[in-house]
Amino acid sequence: MSAYVVGMDLGSTSAECVVIDERREIVATAVVETGTVSRKGLQRAIDEAFGEAGIERDLVRAVAATGYGRRLVPGGADFVFTEISAHARGVAALFPGVRLVVDIGGQDTKAIQVDEAGRVERFAMNDRCASGTGRFYEGLAHALETDIESLGEFASRGKADLEISSLCATFAVTEVIALLAKGHDPADIAASVHHAAAARTLGLIGQVGKASPVALTGGVARNAAVVHSLSEALGEELLIPENPQITGAYGAALLAAESLDGGSQPDQNATAPAPPHDHGGSGSCADCAGSKTESSVTMLTLTAPSGRVV
Amino acid sequence: MASLLEDKSNRLRMTGRGGELVGAYWDELFTARERGAQVVWYNGHALNPLFQAAGISWCHGEAFSARLAAQHLEGPAQLAGEEYGYVNELCSYSRTHLGCAVLTNDFGESETGIVDTVDQRELASRLPEPDFFVNGYQGCSTGQQWDQMSYRILGKKVPIFTLSLPYMFGSKPDAGYLVGEEWETATDYVVDQLEKLIEFLEVQTGRPFDHDKLGEIMSYIKAASQLRREAMALCMAKPAPATYWDWVASIAHINFMPAEQRLIDYFQGVKDEVADRLASGVAGVADERYRLYFDGIMNWNKLGWLARKFADADAAVICGRYTHQNFWQEPQLIDPENPLRGLAQHYLLCSNSQGFKTLKQAMTKDCDDYGIDGVIFHASRTCRAYTNHQHLLARVAENQLGIPTAFFEGDIADAAFYKDEILETRLAALLETIDAKRARN
Structure with a gap:
């Protein structure tokens, strides 16, 4: 059968x-x-x-x-x-009951508003910019000489909120290197980049409209610092699947x-x-x-x- | 969606005939010098009736760029523009046309060796140098400077006239579509500007301007526009007998082709074909399941490709801001006895010149009239003017009309900014969202 x-x-x-x-x-x-x-x-x-x-x-x-x-x-x-x-x-x-899904994968970010039955009501995707995606965090981890699995925990140790002007997956690394050269704590840099990326994701969510509850999916949801930053930016807890x-x-x-x-x-x-x-x-x-x-x-x-x- | 193995689009036969007319127009322009004609390069609004009445050959910069892109011949001109110093984020229409100016000017051997002499000969020999420029653009800051840049590339040797056109904010209490103080005041202002342009043309040609000829020209345009609008209206039927791509294919005719009897004949042929299809139940897309509105300037490199791609998904793109809210779209405003007022009002009606209030009203009306299920936004990378309002319009479609939307990135004339997978995914998601909405209802 x-x-x-x-x-x-x-x-x-x-x-x-x-x-x-x-x-x-x-x-x-x-x-x-x-x-x-x-x-x-x-x-x-x-x-x-x-x-x-x-x-x-x-x-x-x-x-x-x-x-x-x-x-x-x-x-x-x-x-x-x-x-x-x-x-x-x-x-x-x-x-059941989630109304907003934020999916952050290898090179896409999607904000999806769903109805009570889980059907898509509206959606928005990043344009051809990998900011805040898995590729972006891979580059960040590399620049900070850590690995992608440890990046979230590493960023969670950061305290300062540094100004990050570029979130381009390429130029952010350049900026990170410049900040390192100025002597900033790598954990502070990591935390600041996570905050800045969360703010950008917030803009994407704004295109479809915020709705609650919110679930975060995709491989990037395994990064605790992303969860924290986005949660803080949205002002609410995020639901994370066991294996996002x-x-x-x-x-x-x-x-x-x-x-x-x-x-x-x-x-x-x-x-x-x-x-x-x-x-x-x-x-x-x-x-x-x-x-x-x-x-x-x-x-x-x-x-x-x-x-x-x- | 399956891969595009089968073409399910059913474009109008008249499109082929239209292509011949456009080709003939450009061939005639390319030989203007041999015929001793004066040539004007212009950008922005359809000033061509004035040039035609003045006996001048005209080259619309955007149209030439779009034509090169549609024929996949834009590369050398864009490269020449970049070699000259224009970055690839600049409007690709202007970058292409400025590249043509660079090539036309024939600076001799390329400084960097990027643009070779073959490219120079091929393009430079085709587009005749201008005797003067006229710029008539609002709502787009690049457009306003574009001819100024060409003027400099050509060594400031030829005169230039810039038409001043106001932006229609629509913010006064009585402001509305075709009504209100702003509309009347702006019309008077543009009429005055056109009278000054006519004085400039008289100086350039050394002849008195032929106002009777302009009236005659505008009567052709009025009749052609009426036929075009009537043919479009037939597509309110389900399934639609023709699609947005057919109206895109006839933009050249209504926008800059010489106004004469054959223009009317062409649009009569278009309308007849659409009416025949309607009578015999022939659709523009074989299995129409979705009716879409297209917001954005055309991606000229991809006209045929997009027509096939949407049809492959059973999506009939019925209408759009570019085709339905531009190009002599209110023919009743044209009075051949008093042509300047109708000209002025159509320049003000260009959707690039309209504030959000009017754009919203127009999109809402088209979505209602044509029974639209979804709106697809072409976010053109190098055209800021046309993308300015798109997120606001998307919000209106979603929140007020209950119509799902999706965006895809591309460009007007630079193929490098288009990625097929992005459109593929977003179109599929849009159609799935429409299905979900239907399931809810």
């Missing part, structure tokens, strides 16, 4: 794959850093997800794709959605499942197959496939004071 729907998000810096069962619950996830849009990276994500779920591929009912590389899915996708709709749907499942990178892939899978079922709700009485899976300590899909409900998604523990853990 074909039971599973696969959602894939092939972005500019990573590939994500999510497998959901017929109750639309996540049974496996995989995130592969690719460096750029990569068919091979997507294939690796698919292999990892299927390996984790331990399911046969002929049990897959449909494949849905989103992201810049959505047309690169091996064998083609049954459904294709934009990241905007996919993130909106994913967030609506993770956090998979939100688009998850949303694409849900949209595909709903399309297959004519928009109906999942059959809660359906019995999901119980695939053997070994999480290997990743915890990302939880030992949960048979019992987890949408509202019980485990949240990433953040050091940011404003990121609410649900």
